[in-house]
Amino acid sequence: MDAVIENLPRYLEGFAMTLQLLLVSGVSALVLGTLIAAMRISPIASLRGFATVYTELVRNTPLTLVIFFCAIVLPYLGSRLPYEVAAMIALSIYTSPFVAEALRSGINGVPVGQAEAARSVGLGFGQTVGLIVLPQAFRMTIPPLINVFIALTKNTSVAGGFFVVELFAVGRELANANGDAVIAILLGVATLYLVITIPLGLIAGQLERKWVVQR
Amino acid sequence: MSAPAVLFDVPGPKARRLSLTLSIIAGTLIAAVLAWVIWTLAQPREAAGGLMLPGYFDASRWNIFTDPQVWQYIFVVGVWGTLRAALTASVLAIALGIVFSLLRSSAIAWVRVPTAVVLEFLRGMPVLLMMLFILLVLSTGAFWAVVAALTLYNGALIGEALRAGLAALPKGQREAGLSLGMRPLQSKMLVEFPQAFRQMLPIIVAQLVVLLKDTSLGYIVGYVELMRVTLNQLPSYYGNRYLFSFFVVALVLYLTMNLTLSWFARWVSRRTASKSSGERLDPDNPGQAMLLAQASAAGKQAEGGAAP
Known part of the structure; x- marks a missing residue:
């Protein structure tokens, strides 16, 4: 326990880096994912095809491989990115198809009858989408999106294996330095991850439960 | 909303021509970007000492792959290392999942509550x-x-x-089992569990795809699997000039394994969807499907009153 308290500043440093990775790649994954989702439902066939192939390929590539590419292969090809930025790029790319799928499944979750009803009372495309479909799709996408962010939180730990000093890397370093208190140190790291993931998980479950019953 | 045609009128000849034109333009742009990337990679580049290095598609960067020993090493040590870990972990994970689901849906609060805490801890x-x-x-x-x-x-x-699958079953199943004189555990194992397992099979297989992908984390803790072999051991033996080539090989091998398993997951999902009446769980999105399953299980329980 002493080892944890002594190294509290290091923990917080790592935690701040984890939060930074989470926020930056979360926001950029959201943007990228929205673009991909828009491409997937667009009437332009080639964009649809591109988005489908992108989703399929990225989702079936291990995150470790994506980060390895950004952190180690890219510098070798001539990029000059710091490791933190490389990790953020990799995490955003890896997370974006999951965001796109969450958005798409939310829109697909709105019963067709809603759109049919809107059309039959004479609303146009913009009105149907803006007033009827999206408001209902929005709240259905929140729980899956939270789920995506929980996964992203856990995934930031992989960046710790590629020279980014975040929570996992700090934990590994401290565990190597204090061989007698490994359990306490790693449990400390676990607690900080759980502080993010468990509340998010509870919120997602609660919202989904509430809205499924309403449906 | 599977039919987007509901949202707007059927496009006429003008709209169709417009969307075709845009499609061709976008397609050309995508192809141009890809071609540019490939062209850039193929260019010879200057190294630090004024030395010219060949482009990434030059034969001198790929010639080691004619050596069967390289492939043998990649497959025997790398692919097999990954598959060995994934297979062992899959079998054990399904067994552990069955145990967890039984403990989690136990009638005794002293068993159920600690299990729930442990599960929450592990998942987070x-x-x-x-x-x-x-x-x-x-x-x-x-x-x-x-x-x-x-x-x-x-x-x-x-x-x-599996717990969500058990909870979502109609209560009549358990009551029928009990009224035939089965003990609660018998009814659970012989009547309810097989149905829950079948219902949740798509989620389980989709989770196994995640598991297979996650074996690559072994790279970071020093387990010798496909990534360690192709991206660390072999490049340090043959030299870093082959790093890019090895990366391409690793990517293709991972994609082959994961896509095969994903397609299998989809196939399983289609099969179970046609046989069982329940809603279809998305095999591509285990997390999402799980949320849905949990929520509908909770909904069923709230309707049915007492928990089973």
């Missing part, structure tokens, strides 16, 4: 941290650290899925 932790923990605290060696962490994490998820 990064797998990588678990691997490190097992490696350092239990000093099991890298293989068992990878397998144990993947088993615990995916076992917890599969357990939660």
Whole structure:
């Protein structure tokens, strides 16, 4: 326990880096994912095809491989990115198809009858989408999106294996330095991850439960 | 909303021509960007000492792949290392998931509540941290650290899925079992569990795809699998000039394995969807499908009154 308290500043440093990775790649994954989702439902066939192939390929590539590419292969090809930025790029790319799928499944979750009803009372495309479909799709996408962010939180730990000093890397370093208190140190790291993931998980479950019953 | 045609009138000849034109333009742009990337990679480049290095598609960067020994090493040590860990962890994770789901849906609160806490704890932790923990605290060696962490994490998820499957079954199933004179455990194992397992099979297989992908985390804790072999051992033996080529090979091998398993997951999902009446769970999105399953299970329980 002493080892944890002594190294509290290091923990917080790592935690701040984890939060930074989470926020930056979360926001950029959201943007990228929205673009991909828009491409997937667009009437332009080639964009649809591109988005489908992108989703399929990225989702079936291990995150470790994506980060390895950004952190180690890219510098070798001539990029000059710091490791933190490389990790953020990799995490955003890896997370974006999951965001796109969450958005798409939310829109697909709105019963067709809603759109049919809107059309039959004479609303146009913009009105149907803006007033009827999206408001209902929005709240259905929140729980899956939270789920995506929980996964992203856990995934930031992989960046710790590629020279980014975040929570996992700090934990590994401290565990190597204090061989007698490994359990306490790693449990400390676990607690900080759980502080993010468990509340998010509870919120997602609660919202989904509430809205499924309403449906 | 599977039919977007509901949202707007059927496009006329003008709109169709417009969308075709845009499609061709976008397609050309995408192809141009890809061509530019490939062209850039193919260009020879200047190294630090004014030395010219060949482009990335030059034969001198790929010639080691004519050596069958390289392939033999990649497959025997790399692919097999990955598959060995994934197979062992899959079998153990399903077994652990069954145990977890039974404990989690037990009638005794002293069993149910601690299990729920443990499951929540396991699901909220990064797998990588678990691997490190097992490696350092239990000093099991890298293989068992990878397998144990993947088993615990995916076992917890599969357990939660099966629990949701059990809870979503109609109450009549259990009542019928009990009224035939089965003991509660018998009814659970012989009547309810097979149905829940079948219902949740798509989620389980989809989770196994995640498991297979996650074996690559073994790279970070020093387990010798496909990534360690192709991106660390072989490039340091043959020289870093082959790093890009090895990366391409690793990517293709991973994609082959994962896509095959994903397609299998979809096939399983289609089969179970046509046989059972329940809603179809998305095989591509285990997390999402799980949320839905849990929520509908909770909904069923709220309607049915007392928990089983």
